[in-house]
Amino acid sequence: MNDYKLTASEWYIKLHTQNANQDLHKEFKEWLAADPENELAYIECEIALSALNHLEKAPEVQSIIESIETEHPETAFNFSKIWGKFSQKSTLRYTTAITGLVCICLLSMNLLNFYSKPPTNNQIYSTLPGKQKTIALNDGSIVNLNTGSQLHINYEEKRRQLALKKGEAVFTVEHDPTRPFDVIAGNRIVRAIGTRFNIIIDGDNIIVSVLEGKVKVLNQTTLRKNTIDIEKNITPGFSASYNINDDSVITITKSEKTERISGWLQGQLTFNNWMLADAIKEHNRYADIKIFFKDKRINAMRIAGVFKIGDTESFLSALKATFPIEIDRTENIIWLKYKSS
């Protein structure tokens, strides 16, 4: 085999950067047409990446993510990293260490106010299914990261910028009128000045629910041009929802199922007269064991109750006790069937 191998992957990388233009595409098509071996190599790049997409949860990938988080800590003042690591291992051993840490942290926070705030650059936090993380930022703000989520943090002199790449988080924002607190979610920015709100990314749909204070939802593109176009204010009890594929619509509605948010913050699944289908979908977000059903009658059933996140067994027992269903298990998949007799 010859040199074309390298060229195929280089083509793939080139074409997927932001500067890929018409000329590049034209050259690419010529390269494809020159030799079917070229086209084959390129398609194989796509297949390999497609296969790798599914392997995010594999231990090999997760250990690399951990090594990235440890090997590339940002500045000398790694305050939030310490908290991030702690929340993963909540064993008794750490209790005394933490009490000490809390004192130091509180002290340091006060000292911080005298000197300029050190930047927090490009920190990444992610959680696996069923796991949660509490991140304390150096301005006093706190982020609660829910199951299967990923957050990027970049604090600068003039602004505090975060990006929720996937999943869900509650942001408790410390009041600082000199620096706006911006969370990029999909194609928009959620801006808060001193407030508390939840953002959840559900596929292409994003919902921002305000718990306290007020937030603004801005269009990402207009912010770059420094003019603010579509700007919606949201107050407590209300939610803004939008689709990442649609730049023109933000829908404001009264917040639904608000107890769900306070629930997950306490490690609970709170269902207040939910349709069973929705409850199961919510359960599956936090669990490695997934529940499915194929009977539409199960869809229409309603459930109310509070369940501990991660306690699939109790959830199933409750379902079995309440509804006419049978449970079928194979490894990590649970099928619910409607009991006809």
Add this chain to the structure above:
Amino acid sequence: MQNRLVAVKVFNIMNHEDSLANDQRIQEKYSQYHGDLRRYIGKLLSSPEDIEDVLQETFLRITQSPPSIEQHDKARAYIFVIAANIVKDKLRRTITRHDKDHIPTDDLALCSDTPNPESSAVSEQLKNDLLNELKNLNSKYSQIFVMHRFLHLTHEEIAKKLNISVRTVERRMSYALDHFRLQLREYL
């Protein structure tokens, strides 16, 4: 005018017979690659039904639009391109179905197997080979790859974070991608 019409009719009849014989010729020419193709596709896909599907579809497409004469030297590569394209589409469709809908419909086909939305139609062997390759790659390549594909950082963000040039990031991504791609070729 009439003569021309007759000529066209005769031409069409001849073409039909020709095309049947042509199909046969194409089948014969490409059937020599059948074994290799099956091994290749078998490396990529997990279900035997999927593998057969792809093989059949490949030969159907080859017959329906056979390559032009210039490409006959590259006939083998050409048929592999067709097969690879079909595999790629199959994998794409699986991703869409599983990501968007965690609650399967009343589909008997879905119920009879053991559905696992986490994996896909990809073969276990390929998954293991890819993960092994990831593990064995020097961390300067694998970290960049993971940062881009799983942590969703742009090349610029990665360059800034690691204090290297964007060009270096791209070169290392490409190196990693090559190693992954080569895992698909071990069908021999």
